[in-house]
Amino acid sequence: MPIEILMPALSPTMEEGTLAKWLVKEGDTVSSGDLLAEIETDKATMEFEAVDEGVIGKIMVEEGSEGVKVNTVIAVLLEEGESADDIGSAKAAPKDAAPKETASADTSDAQSPASDKTEAAAAPPAPKDGDGKRIFASPLARRIAADKGVDLAGVFGSGPHGRIVKADVEGLAASDSPKAEASKSTAEAPKAAMASGLSASAVAKMYEGRDYEEVKLDGMRKTIAARLTEAKQTVPHFYLRRDIQLDELLSFRGTLNKQLEARGIKLSVNDFIIKACAIALQQVPDANAVWAGDRILKLTPSDVAVAVAIEGGLFTPVLQDAHHKSLSALSAEMKDLAARARDRKLAPHEYQGGSFAISNLGMFGIDNFDAVINPPHGAILAVGAGVKKPVVGKDGELAVATVMSVTLSVDHRVIDGALGAELLNAIKDNLENPMSMLA
Known part of the structure; x- marks a missing residue:
């Protein structure tokens, strides 16, 4: 069976990175320890080695791709006797997709009764936060949250890579959600707005008609901005x-x-x-x-x-x-x-x-x-x-x-x-x- 090569986590805090350069191409034979690609984290460019041997059957993520989530399939390795036809319809996970799950990824959901699993199958679609980004939650967690009226945007996920699982929502009530809290105290809303600052479109509108150059933030600049904001706001x-x-x-x-x-x-x-x-x-x-x-x-x-x-x-x-x-x-x-x-x-x-x-x-x-x-x-x-x-x-x-x-x-x-x-x-x-x- 073809082996999926996943985007590696090159540091304990890495959640995504840039696939800067492929050091192999489709059809190349690789052995364990061979260099496959150069991966850019927020602060460093590191070389990624193969752990298996075989032939590069298909490259799923092009070099230069930014924001590639950890555990996204970036290439497929064919073992001896396999061909490109064995790859089937495998597709690279989208950049905002949740990390690939393993059998032990969510033990609380895996141990749920069959009736719960049936209900989870009809779970609501994956919700999104205020910025339109997907909130990663298991189907069963989404179902429980929908039944209780809990807004998942404010729930801390204890699963892999912050994924919300059954245990995270079981003890919650609708009053625990951020929407309910906001109705209790409208004073919190201005504070949140001040913390996040003006949106990019709002700032750009202020400078309409003026010449400027837009500088795209790389991973390092984003990390520096986040950490210094955290430091001055919380320390x-x-x-x-x-x-x-x-x-x-x-x-x-x-x-x-x-x-x-x-x-x-x-x-x-x-x-x-x-x-x-x-x-x-x-x-x-x-x-x-x-x-x-x-x-x-x-x-x-x-x-x-x-x-x-x-x-x-x-x-x-x-x-x-x-x-x-x-x-x-x-x-x-x-x-x-x-x-x-x-x-x-x-x-x-x-x-x-x-x-x-x-x-x-x-x-x-x-x-x-x-x-x-x-x-x-x-x-x-x-x-x-x-x-x-x-x-x-x-x-x-x-x-x-x-x-x-x-x-x-x-x-x-x-x-x-x-x-x-x-x-x-x-x-x-x-x-x-x-x-x-x-x-």
Whole structure:
């Protein structure tokens, strides 16, 4: 029987992707491990390998196709002795189709009595949400919802890929639906409208008669927009600011770079900032934490993410166990991650995770700024440029020093004010006493 090749989930959160390029064509013979295609996720382009051997009988999704749902049939592989006639009437699932179901996909419906299954056969058609997108629900769940008058648009699906199953609607009543809630409180409607913003057509109408270029959003831009909107709407940010004197660090860095020159190593100020933050998370372990919905996860290692600007967006590759690594090791790893980030060659595990992030715009001449927290991180450090400024020394004398302004954006659900201040003070002490970071 022909083998269906499905759109793979190349990361835990991937729901759809772009089939960027086929590396095979119909009629090609492939073996397990052969490269079949290049798949673009929201942030990376990854190669997809064959797991079976056979002949590519039919390509169902053309290269360049965007928004291809995970588990959509993208090609059909013929085994020995099979021909194109065996493919039959197989068709690629439409882009808004639900993921292919397996025998274990919906156990609650599979275990339903025969009479329930008969009723499910006459279930209402798949409903759509306010944007006209299909709501994925099993036939039995649709039938139960219709009988109870429940609006599926507001029901959370516990099945595969968010599919609504029988258990999700059994305990609901019509009053639980968003429509009923809206009638209870009309004040909620304006809030929802404000959260979603103006529609594309409404904005375009405002600029009728004006010249403009429409820039289509790629997967990365859509993800950035969604995550930053989520962060600013749901994360209670507060901000802590400090000035850090860098003269001792710059002198120490110069000495180290001279000693490391023969090994081809050149440390940047950013390498010291990464190390200082990693050590500070160990010094203030309660701040080494992330928000997990209904709880806080306190991490043991210092896994520090660093924002890297690329064309059209940014990555935040994560340096794991940064507190254990030497400055030279951190420098080499950061250079490698940044280079592969700009080529969009990072694997998902290299930019997911971490509890803390660093965003450094000092090299662009920015004195100070406030960074947006990257959920589920507990905090992010915004780093400005080192600038010569007059300072008052410990002896009361006026002097000139290189001063770097930093702002710590903190998730108040994870880190309270005093704890955030303790973390920022630890970062400052580490940077102003760089020798201590080698102890």
